[in-house]
Amino acid sequence: MTMERGRCRPNIFVYTTNIDGLCKGGLNGYEPNTITVSTVNNGLCKTGNVRDALQLFRNMDSRKCMLDAYTCNTVISGFCKEWFVDEA
16 A cells, blocks of 8 residues: 555655665665666756756766666766866
């Protein structure tokens, strides 16, 4: 049963707890995949946290996440928007 079906709407605390758990190495045996890490990376870049996004990007290989064009473009775009063109 999903939370919505049970009339329990998730709020920001539920979402934040889920994201935190995934970032720390997975929930219930599930490890973050490329899509999960790319989504977090995109959020970091959109909020101006490009240095954190770069660190996460660099650690993707150790998490067994494949680098894809979307992830690379997200980080490059984030750096360019923050005027870190040399790093991009």
